[in-house]
Amino acid sequence: MTARAKPDPLIHPITRLSICGLLAAGADWVEFAALRDAAGISDSVLSKQSRVLEDAGYVQVRKGAIGRRPRTWFRLTAQGRQAVQGHLAWLAQLEEAVSASTRDAQQARPLPGDRGQPRRVPPPLLGSS
Amino acid sequence: MRDAARDPAALELELLRAQRSRLADRMRPPWWYLTGVAIMWALVFSAPFGSRYLPRGVSPYPSILAAGLAVAWLLHWGQARATGIKTGFRNLSYRPGRPAGIAMLVVSLAANVTETSLIRRGLLAAAIVVAALAVVAQVAAQQALLRAIRQDLRAGGGAA
Secondary structure: OOOOOOOOOOOOOHHHHHHHHHHOOOOOEEEHHHHHHHHOOOHHHHHHHHHHHHHOOOEEEEEEEEOOEEEEEEEEOHHHHHHHHHHHHHHHHHHHHHHHHHHHHHHHOOOHHHOOOOOOOOOOOOOOO | OOOOOOOHHHHHHHHHHHHHHHHHHHOOOOHHHHHHHHHHHHHHHOHHHHHHHOOOOOOOHHHHHHHHHHHHHHHHHHHHHHHOEEOOOOOOOOHHHHHHHHHHHHHHHHHHHHHHHHHHOOOHHHHHHHHHHHHHHHHHHHHHHHHHHHHHHHHOOOOO
């Protein structure tokens, strides 16, 4: 990943993150119904949140119709893609940091059988001083 | 799986993975798609027969190429309409689909050369068999390409 890990307040809400994350997944354009079903949100939520993202310049919207049925297509702009990649990188870092701290806490906590015993220190790696 | 219940970042990423998986599942082509692909390649592989049996000076390649492109465009448009996902035409620069793309290129070149050579020697039945096998190989390669696109969608297309 080339984007700098950086939280983006605009796509921090989970619905907007879902919309942007799905649009960043590799498709050029995603249709309204496909995006709504994949994100598991309602029509009104998608309409509202996509308008916010469109106003911010993160999402491009193309409206058309097939017969009488209106069809709306979405895609990420370059600015939106950069923001999503940065935000996802930040989330991944956060996840890694939390899991590392959980691991450390578990290692620091003595096991029931180890009470009163000195903590075992792992042997140094070969070649390390 | 990580302890997502305690880690909101892990929870959000887990949710996004599930959503991408749902999106990728939508990318399954409709029943007519692979039939259409087979027809398109059958058109392409009929070109050597046309150049042998059409009157001299009439090249079937431009019309067959135009027909093949028209069918490809129709299939692409129909698939986007049916699935709600437009992926664009993937060329060899698209890394996940590169093996399938190379396979398609090699099969079409090899099949055209072999067919032409067999037709020149008068082995018409063998040329038809080669064309049929090439169509089957191209449909399999197209399926592999679609699988790669689905896998890429599921993985996030390099976004995360």
